[in-house]
Amino acid sequence: MDIGARSSHQRRERDRTNAVLHALLQLGPGPHKSRDIVDALTTMEADEVRRRLLQLFEAKVCYRPRYGYWELRPVTATPSDVPGLVHPNTTPLLDVSLLLQNLHRRTQHAVLLHTHSPVTGERLCIAAAGVHDARLRQELAFTPGAVDRLRRAPLDSDAPGLAMLANLAGHDIPLRQDLRRIRSAQVALSEAPLPGWLLVAVPLRRLPGTPAIPGAEPRVVAAVSIMAPDHAQGDPLIAYGRLMHNAVQDAIETSVVIATPRFAAARAA
Numbered sequence: 001m002d003i004g005a006r007s008s009h010q011r012r013e014r015d016r017t018n019a020v021l022h023a024l025l026q027l028g029p030g031p032h033k034s035r036d037i038v039d040a041l042t043t044m045e046a047d048e049v050r051r052r053l054l055q056l057f058e059a060k061v062c063y064r065p066r067y068g069y070w071e072l073r074p075v076t077a078t079p080s081d082v083p084g085l086v087h088p089n090t091t092p093l094l095d096v097s098l099l100l101q102n103l104h105r106r107t108q109h110a111v112l113l114h115t116h117s118p119v120t121g122e123r124l125c126i127a128a129a130g131v132h133d134a135r136l137r138q139e140l141a142f143t144p145g146a147v148d149r150l151r152r153a154p155l156d157s158d159a160p161g162l163a164m165l166a167n168l169a170g171h172d173i174p175l176r177q178d179l180r181r182i183r184s185a186q187v188a189l190s191e192a193p194l195p196g197w198l199l200v201a202v203p204l205r206r207l208p209g210t211p212a213i214p215g216a217e218p219r220v221v222a223a224v225s226i227m228a229p230d231h232a233q234g235d236p237l238i239a240y241g242r243l244m245h246n247a248v249q250d251a252i253e254t255s256v257v258i259a260t261p262r263f264a265a266a267r268a269a
Helices: 003-027 034-040 046-058 094-107 134-141 146-151 159-168 177-185 236-254 261-268
Strands: 069-072 110-117 122-129 152-154 188-191 197-204 222-229
Touching (some): 003 034, 003 069, 034 046, 034 069, 094 110, 094 222, 122 146, 146 152, 159 188, 197 236, 222 236
Antiparallel strands (some): 110 122, 110 222, 122 152, 188 197
């Protein structure tokens, strides 16, 4: 088997295991019978589903509370030791967590995910990775209000909010010059609420693992940001912006969305 074929095979294997994982997510909290999981995956035989459940069990992603039942382990998208940084939310964040952890692993900097509230006009941090860094935690602890401002702030406060704000307005609505530049580049740079740190952010038009709406132009739903000390080497706007764009695109393309008639009916109800 050549390298390209092997890579394609590995991708198919990963996607099918991810499909089982997403079926567990769609079924919701608590233990589920093997039969129910098999029924949710109409394209897989029962033996294959059970084999992939065992893979997830060995990887400590799910466990078996009793024979014939499988339950997803609680997944936190925030390996965070910073209380109050992440705003409470009910959005399934498994694929988002993988994206943030991937970016943290590649940059060794804190990575944040913000969504926006149409009601209050604020950006809200709903996930984070890499905020356990000792220096970052110390500076957050000695900077009053920094954690609160990272968690929640007006959209025009800094890079994550500006990355969303520049793309929320219709194309026929005039924008001020800084927002036009951000919309054109699809990346924003600003000082962070923590003095001496920068935020570099890119907008997301779809969270990894969520379905696209056929025939509709996707609206910006979130922003991914890297928070780095302002003495970071090179041009962070270019280097981190390109890195995040590529990682986001890869995460969306490789995540698996389960949308069977059963789940569609449940959502409609």
